[in-house]
Amino acid sequence: MLNPATEALAAELPEGVLRPIEERYLEEPRGRWRGQAGLLAAPRDVTEVAAVVRACAAARVGIVPRGGGTGLVGGQVLHDGPPPLLLTLERMASARGAWPEEDVLIAEAGMTLQAVHDAAAAIDRQFPLSLASQGTATIGGCLATNAGGVAVLRWGNARALCLGIEAVLPDGSILHGLSRLRKDNTGYDIRDLLIGAEGSLGIITAASLRLAPRPAAVGTAMIVVRDPAAALQLLGIAQAQLAGGVTGFELIGGTGLEFLAEAMPSIRRPFDPAPPWLVLLEVALPAGTDPLEALGDLLERGIAEGLASDALLAQSAAQAAAFWTVREQIPEANRLIGAVASHDISLPLSEIPRFIIDACAMLDALGDFRINCFGHLGDGNLHYNVFPARGHTRAEHDALRPAISEAVHSMVVARGGSFSAEHGIGRLKVADLARWGDPTRLAAMRAIKAALDPLGIMNPGAVLA
Incomplete structure (x- = not known):
């Protein structure tokens, strides 16, 4: 049964957007935490996302965005504190358009990475971002965490493969930024600010993605x-x-093969x-x-x-796939x-x-x-x-x-390295960031968070404490 505050929030949400809270929405792959949620919203388009965010801002209820749930640092689960609204983008999973002559595809945030690969292949192109979890990971989650994977050496992280984004900011306003341009030198790059922010500054709802010719x-x-x-x-x-x-x-390392055996x-x-x-x-x-x-x-x-x-x-594509299976199954x-x-x-x-x-x-x-x-x-x-x-x-x-x-x-x-290479900060590494992060950079991050999300409703507790 909903408490009065949650019931009041539910009444303000668009009709048909709420769904039952299933256990799968509260899990994360390593089983370190079990999440919680007062409500589960599954909007169908960006206007419904905006309406949900506005209602949560008015009710002072935190929002935890969820993609495919494959993240390994707890960014997709809030395990303590007031129960948030869990927002899944799984119903926003379409390709809005493709321009093969431009090597561009516009994908909604709920598309899995595999679905993006398939849509690119349908126009004889490739989307080079490659992860072992691509059958489940969504493009919104990949951008929110600036995912890396096995092709970064040639193609860069997710950020390098994104030309523009559509997003809902913490006040419920919509950023209409689905640019297909390679050059757009018009001030602050809000796209790059939201990519890698792990949902703490807004919710990515769609993206213009860079494609590439398929290798010969x-x-x-x-x-x-x-x-x-x-x-x-x-x-x-x-x-x-x-x-x-x-x-x-x-x-x-040889230990990886021994673990597979x-x-x-x-x-x-x-x-x-x-x-x-x-x-x-x-x-x-x-x-x-x-x-x-x-x-x-x-x-x-x-x-x-x-x-x-x-x-x-x-000697064949099947043998190459078998080699990659060895690498991709080591984490399992x-x-x-x-x-x-x-x-x-x-x-x-x-x-x-x-x-x-x-x-x-x-x-x-x-x-x-x-x-x-x-x-x-x-x-x-x-x-x-x-x-x-x-x-x-x-x-x-x-x-x-x-x-x-x-x-x-x-x-x-x-040695000049990073304690978080490709998985992000989430909730697991918040203390590490506070300890080892550059103080000036951390101060700038906190100022940006306060300016864009003064109520602190966007993925509370993720990235910054």
Whole structure:
């Protein structure tokens, strides 16, 4: 039964916008928190979103926007405080238009990333943002968190693939910014302000997205490398030798393959036993180029210089997909094993090899752990996850989690890196941002929040405390 205040708010919302609150709307992937909601609104268009926001502002009720719910830092759930209105954009899931001659697609925020890929393919184009969760993650959520993924090396984060947005601001006004322009130098870029703000400054309802031609020739390889330093050298050679054709360069620790064998044995592993370090390399080359030949030349040089020792070159699209399945299922294997502490970090590329050595030494001093280090080496983003030793449980080390994350993040920040590379701040890392964020930048962020959302109703508790 609704309390009187919630009942009064419900009466002010557009007819047909409310839905029953199902458990799935209150969950987040890692199970760290269970969310709460007084009401669940599912608007059908931007005017209904605006009406919901105006009603919440008048009632002083917080709003938690929800996309596909795949975020890993708790930005989509409010687990304490006054119950908010949960706003899902799943009914706004259409492509409003496509201009192949401009390489532009306008997508509503509730479209899944996979649906955006399919809409681009229908006009013989690609949308290069690629995530393992693309069947569930929505474009609104990807933009709200400035999602990264496996193609950042070539195409950049979500922000780099967005030309304009439509959004509802905290007072219920509508920002009509669905520009298809590459150049629009007319003052403050409100688009870039809202992208990456995690719903704390407004609700993205649609976006103009940059498309690209589909690659003419794609090559994929799994390469055994000597160590992360060798992987970094191989990346530099690949970038120079393939003239910017590298679209993905993933570092995979052997522990990741061991976890797949332990938790998901049905997935075929490229090397067994697992070598200490692998690289998953993808290249997109011009028409008339043989990607297997190009990869073979690269591998030959890598072996000659002592950087690589073995490789598998995908002979078909199915084999390439199998290689990527290995990489994309490592996070799921991690979840099944159960991490003591997980870290989404980024570092200057030259700092990565030394960091991996020093962090492992630091953890050896704290206890007996297994470390699964993998990630997007091409853009400096590592997932540095710490697990109990075989035969032990995560619960045995729960007390050490804060100390482990403190130590890892301190080492990252000291090397000029970031404690949040692609997943955002959400609610999980609010204290980390307050501690390590630049004071002047934090003051500017708080001033912007106060100016746009003086009532503090937009995703309360996310990003800024």
